Amino acid sequence: MSAQDLTTKANELVEEFALFDDWMDRYQYLIDLGKELEPLDEAFRTDDYRIHGCQSQVWLQPVPGTGTVSFKADSDAQITKGLIAILLRVVNGQPPALVAGTDLAFLDQIELKEHLSPTRKNGLDSMIRQIRLYAGALAAQSTRTDDN
Template structure:
């Protein structure tokens, strides 16, 4: 499996292929469509991310020392955003998730091209992913 940094570099390279933000939004929508489906039982208030304008559900399980995330959203752009985060962090050890830098989001220009509410939602998604990692790392310690 690739490291978080390697995956982030791949994402930066992929976004660099597009000349304008309309193409990047279309790509994010495609990424969202490829997001593995979250089990319907996790589409409840307990798994919803607070601070997002649209509904975003994230669930995590620990599998062989690595955190496996699933997610969904009711908005297509937001679903693309969470797909990028799931691709980056799912299947990684909790410590690596906690130590990971998220500067790649700035490198692809995502934050600056989102509305303030979507940018806040992005921060909330990253925070929730890191909270799951903290919980699983605590179990390992």
């Protein structure tokens, strides 16, 4: 996996969303992507895994042991869940160091950036920070392992 893959995946999403010229269709597609998200085990829908972002609840579970970034997540709001699906599609399977440093600028091109504002109260902004944090920790861990 490389930066190329992350960019490719992001571009794929941008192209998919570009197929719709109506916002309703874009949102419908977003909601559909959320519905296809791999389910999060009920055991992880707890406060320990909850991202505190106000109105919609978001749970994020880092899946250990793969060496690359791997998350499962869920939300009780459909639009938030769709946004999660997009994010995970891009970051899952990527090298941790890459994810820790990405700015996820592609969201701008899908015209969904507005949802990522820290004041949007959907928890997405906090989730991205949490993803970067986990990825950063994972990257540091693998560096230490390499040193040994």
